[in-house]
Amino acid sequence: MDSNQQQTKWSQFLSLIVVFFFWGFVAASNDILIPVFKKWFVLSQVQSQLVAWAFYVAYFIGSVIFFVISLKSDILQKFGYKKTLAVGLVLSALGAFLFVPAASAANFWFFLAALFIVGLGFSVQQIVANPLAIKMGSPQTGAHRLTLAGGINSLGTTIGPILVGIALFGMGNKEDSAPKNQNLTKIEIVKNEYQTHKNELTKNIIELKKDREDDPAKVNEVIATVEKNIADLDTQINSISQNTEANDSQVEAYSSKLGEIKQRSTNITYPLEFVKDNLKLVKTPFIVLGIAFILVAVFMLFSKIEDPAKEEEAQIEEGSAKFSIFKYPQLYLGMLAIFIYVGVEVSIISNLPALLHTKEFGGVLEHNIAPFVSLYWGSLMIGRWNGGINVFNISKSTNMVLKFVVPFIAFGIIILANTLSGKDVSAFYIYAFWIIAFIIMSFIGGKNAGKTLMIFGVAGVVMMILGLIYPDKEIAKYFFISGGLFCSIMWPSIFDLAIAGLGKNTGKASSFLVMMILGGGIIPLIQGWICDFDKASPGGIMGITWTHFSYVIPIICFIYLAFYGFATPKILKKQGIQMGETESSAH
Template identity: 40%
Template sequence: MNSENKQTNWAQFIPLVTVFFFWGFVAASNDILIPVFKKTFDLTQLQSQLVSLAFYIAYTVGSLLYLLISYLTKGDLINRIGYKNSLALGLLISAIGTLLFYPAANTGSFPLMLSGLFTVALGFSLQQTVANPLAIALGPITTGSQRLTLAGGINNLGTTIGPLIVSFAIFGSSASSDTNMSIESVKIPYLILGAAFLLVAVFLKFSSLPDKPQAIVESESEAATVRSSALKYPQLVLGMIAIFVYVGVEVSTASNLPAYMEKNLNFLTQDIAPYISLYWASLMIGRWTGAVEAFTDKMSLQKILRFIAPYLAFGVFLFVNAIAKHDLTPFYVYALIILVLIAADMASKGNPARMLLIFSALGIVALLVGMTTDGMVSVYAFTSVGLFCSTLWPCIFTLAVSGLGKHTSQGSSFLIMMIMGGGFVSLLQGYVADETTIQTSYIVGVICFAYLAFYAWKVSGILKNQGINFDKKISGGH
């Protein structure tokens, strides 16, 4: 049993990461839908952010439903029906949501569009509750956050491709500005997505994924049984706020970027897609870099891969945009900004708390540069926030569920609930933008990063008091 847990179980891990791809594809596509809906339905910046709110509030509703059903049936729902069945059920719910896009597009109904997005994300809520702790559990705990980072890297393959495919479906290859026609063209990509959800549900049902991962079973018998609820752990409670503000800053930075580029830099709506794609590709670049340790324990190989991985991910972004016939010239300079990411990744030495602190500080710097400059410098500063958000999710998630034992899936559900930050922080930034300027509104993101830096500092002490130390693996292995 122990030997099995010494290394990542790739046969089980690879089928699992397919769901991570879908979350990314849909979440990033929302940024393309926002300006289109804004024009078609004649919305304010605040109203257009209802797209983000509908999508992200569904995570909270899903988590609350999960906790309510678990409470009423006097037992953890996921532990009862199994991790694998829960994933398949989540995909089925998401598939039903994609079907709503058909009548919504035919009737030109904004509320129905929002309902479709809400239902898709409702399914994602259940998938996320299962898949995140599962990714950590499919191998040694010391590389758990790196495995989650790798899964996040696959998620960002979806976020890089999503905006380009949806943009192509809406605007076509010709630079058409007739967005009334485009609402109709939302139907096909979402129906195809629904079919893909169903295929993956069947695929996962017959895969070798465990119904209950061994790592979670083992820790159930340990000291974690002493506390009656996941909410009795301070690392989780503070981590819930951290997830709220982290998803908030990640989403609102991207979802307010199209309006900034249209208003301040006179970009056309259909020319913004590659920049949104670059923002989400930045998350992929950072996550591929942060996932290096999940592949090999050899320090010399890790050093080489730390340089290869980010530029490989950047290459994927350039390749996809080349296929979409976008001009790549504005993006080459971004290769220099990636060096900052590599240096920060090396400085963190694989410790999730230290990484969270360094990357949050860099996020603050990036936003302040974006707020105080103009032209393309500000655009690159705002897109580089993606680089510094890249590894924060796995860091926060790993720190927050450390030591929870049998309360892991309950704790995970509380964290997934806080994904609603993506909607509320976007809405807050939209409000600040309407009241001041879009550039000034990025102060909301600065405040979010400031809390994350605080959590990184605070949680280290909390975990040390519980006998959990992430620095041990640096000095000696597993």
């Protein structure tokens, strides 16, 4: 490794991280679209995960295309980093604008195609921006620079779901989103859940009666179906009102009946024009995004970002002119690590709305999902802001103070943003305990990429297990959400380990790694497939629902990530590459 302690090129780096913000904004917004599309297009959980699949499979295809072209000509050296970035941004803008005709047609596959094109553009941007961020200064602080850029990415993931949630559902209602009253009896809680579902269906009927675009016969047929469900809800509500001292078995019976009615509600196919009307609000945020992509592309072309010198790419000569990933175990194991890391990061949150919608986790409806999505992605912001501190040339004592202060500033931004959107997130305050645990682990990991990855991988395993077994579901959900904290520094750690010693083949290696973002489309499908067992087997497994049990998938993923963090430094050491902690005047 080069020991040259060159300074970070801040003016150039700050221009670059604008791109990281948009990646986060769109990726997190997908988690709001998933339950919306699931509802209006009448999808199963695994079908709804095609949203993530379309977005992340584009990274794979885009990276394959990039690599094939680069075999004949080095794109980054021929066209330059700035121009390649601009092309990726324009491509993403095209995909964002396609949301307009997709919403007008109310066609799920059209939406997937639009997301695919956005992701295709992002794949080009990722291939360029990640190695460029690492090269904008000292190699020893490359991973921390990428972590800082990831912190800006996570600011986008925190704000994205809030703004998209406002665009789709309007400002929040503090009373509606407030934590459950702990003084309510079990039967009172169930009665409230009946009333909430009734209110949702009643709202749909009011809107259906205003529908003048669809076939009246189809509208009346749907109204009759919805009214039948409301009548069944009223019957049960009246029964509960006369049975306020219901025992546990009776409460369970009422809950089961509610589950049956909700299942019937999710199977209602609404008239096409009615669906179009409910999806039209999707257009606005993506029009704004498309325009922003174009503006940033223009900004990039005129920015002061310099392309890394060609000589830098040629510093380490390879024994063969032909590049093979099998010559570098750190790379092919890292490819699997990226596949699994992106997969678990996306899968935890894209299946969380389905988990929170279950009775055991409170039956949270679509319009109240955004704060939880924001907290999850905000957890990555907390972690990345914490890791990004290591980039700055500050004293060891200042660094230590900031390691405690900055995560809570980030947490405060999450709370403030959700509060300003009209949501009651007072229940989130308990999450401070998870943040403290994260800070302690970050000190143990230090600046050693392998050690940190191993520790956080083990922490991820523990959190997922606790989420599965903890009896209080109001607490259990935070164990799952904390997966965001422990995923936060994994990307730069894996990336830094995987490209170590690649020299002039860094660009090719980067395209292979970005290719593996495909995991974000595959692993959520697997977890979603397990969730759907609840339809055929509503009794669940081992006393919990299949949706809850599906979080065994993240456990398996975190185990491999911990292994990669443990094994790769040893592999690199055999190659004469030391990835240990570097000491400098800043620490």
